[in-house]
Amino acid sequence: MQQSWNSDRRRTAIGRSSLSVPARQALADRQLNADRTILDYGCGRGGDVASLQRLDCKITGWDPHYSSSAPVAPSDVVLLTYVLNVIEDPVERRQTLKEAWRLATSVLIVSARLTWERSKVRGQEYGDGLLTSRQTFQHLFSPDELRIYVEEVTGTRCISAAPGIVYAFKDDSARLGYLAHRIVPDAEWLASADTTSAIASLVDYVERRGRPPRVDEMPRPMAEQLAHLKPGELKRLIRDSADAEKVSEGAKRTTLNTLLFLAVELFNGRGPFSSLPLGVQLDVRSFFTSYKEACQRSDRLLLKLRDDTYIRGAMNASAVGKITPTALYVHRRAIDRMPTVLRLYEHCASVAAGRPQEWTIAKLKHQGRAVSWLDYPEFDKDPHPRITSSYLVDLKTLETSHMSYANSANRPLLHRKHEFLAPDDPDVLRYRRLTESELRAGLYENPHLIGTENGWEAELIRCGRMLRGHRLVRRPEG
Template sequence: YSVERHTPVADGYLSRRQTFQKYFSQDELTEMVQRVTGQRAVALAPGIVAAFRDKDLEQQVSFRRRSRATIYANLAIPARDPSRFLLRPKSRPVAERAGEELEAIWRTALDLGRLPLEAEVGPAVRTALEEKGITVGRALAACAREIADPAQLKVAADSRREDLVVHFAVTLFPGASRYGSLPASIQRDVRTFFGSLASVVEAAKAELHSLRDRAALEEAYGEAARSGYASYENGTLRFMAENLEQLPVKARIVAGCAEIVHQGFALLDFIEIGPEQGVVRGLECDMVESALPRVRASVEVDLARSRSRTKTFEGKVLYLKSRYLQRGHPGLGKQTAADRKLLELGIVDAKGNGPPADRIAAMLASATRAGAITH
């Protein structure tokens, strides 16, 4: 936020309208909320921080933020075959009278990776069913018969299992909050997918231990690149932070542990893991959608030492942005062409090093003129 026309006063600024304004960086806001509330602050979005008195709710929010299974709640609802109603006339009233409610229940199932219990059906759906004279139990049964797609549910279930492993692995990392009990929803997931708390903790510990295995990490990072949501070259995994949940478990755990060390790390725009083992970097940028984003700050997290270092920049440019974009990104083609041109002109090297923002325009113009003269 620009304070160019504001007058500094004490620890803030006086605006042109004579109102006092106090501005906080994300780190400053997080620290202030923690100091005032005495609770661990959770950065939910740029400029938004929450402190939870209800620790069950805090765990649920943290789990959901790391969850990949929630993505599958947006899968297309399978088309219902009208002929099925003829084969099952008793199910016709529920399927026809409560189609929207059954679809909502199915989306909840995809979110959970399993069919929900009656208590897990949303209040709006329960009310709508009650108004139609349909019990939640009948609606669940009809959903299982008429809408449920076993293949989709298996994909969602596998993702939910991974979510649990990631969640417990991150909570086992030194510095993570410790809780005396688990929320009922997570307890149900643990019983469904692992049978016991001991089993999921064992799986989480195994994943944490495997992060010391460079070969295992390289395989996971290679898998991430093959998925199309990241690139992996010269020992460095690069991706947009918004695609983190699409990556393999090991990459998600590494980034999740970085969030434990540096609150708000997940809110950065671009993330790099490696090439040094246990080192994660995040970039906060302006003009993120442009071909040449401006790097406002970088955060480097050393997981082995549980410490982070933040640097701020003036005029630093993020070059070769295509390395962070996922396959299918609408701007990938143009970005790749722009990056290739910068490399061909010698303005940027293969590591992404290049001139500051105030010189790039002149260098591009000069290179273009030189090319025209040559031809």
């Protein structure tokens, strides 16, 4: 059955010369690839179809105005990109989503415009949305509203991949596999050209993961290079070659990653052991007495999110990030170095309402349970980067808010950049030297003045200083 839109919605379709945000997200999340069939249901002018075809994806597009004669058939992946928000009839909107779900055999990817775009939409209230001056309709969703709506219509647990982008999986193991991909680092294998290099790669894996891999976890060429060795020989080679301390650290790291995954899984909906990705199953068998024990420990970890004292203690103990009286701020390069309970805190917010594609620093409140992702796109280049946007998820209410600073004349900026990073980050020394120079120059004597562009510039002038890259120099007189 092909869904037919009755109103004139072709004006909402925009021409694209590059991939849409949802398509880019799906590519990054490995939901789109050359091995899967893809249907862009409501493809508009076909920009995503053309771009994905250039990437060798097997994609077709259907649209009631621009490609109405194109065939519509069940596909591994169905894209429903910015379609629901332009349908003014709630019954038709729901039916469109149902039909897209019917056509998806693996995953449905739904995206819609969001409430924070209200200032960009001129129009008057009409039904449950806005009738624009161009006689088009927009129902703007909040991120959690979109996820809940898709869950209600499809009858399955969904994941917010990013704000306004929701994945609905037909198979629960696929959902858990996606969660694992977000949480548990992918196995990395050193290149191997012969038996010696294959053994070195195997030892490296064991040191990082804390356990030997099963044959079907190895890259096929590597498994073939080691096939002539007996299992006992491989175990002896690993035992004799692997650094015991590194193996122990790897086991600890994998144990914590597994607990983190199982806790997020419970937050999003836990499945049976058999539905877990193979790697996670093997981790559970290696580092826990049973799946039940692993789940019990992860459940206790999730419960600790409610304890303000415990969360504040974890923030104080964190080896990474800048702590303030209200929150911990951590750069994305250091986010996986936070204590496990804080990683869980951030992951739960991202699963509930989506983590934005562009962000630099995560802000975790120690009271109230809210996570903000702050974007400082010039963090690495600008000694005092300016914020461009902030996206907040309140974990208690699942309400979200978004703030854009793109057009602000006096934006907030950062100081002491090294404090947001891990101590061993290669940029820390350079950033710390700058901070020390600024302290000696008296630039931090009035902290209430330096938080914005204008205030900071005034203090630079007062102290007779200026910045050249990450160096503080004297300002020329006159």
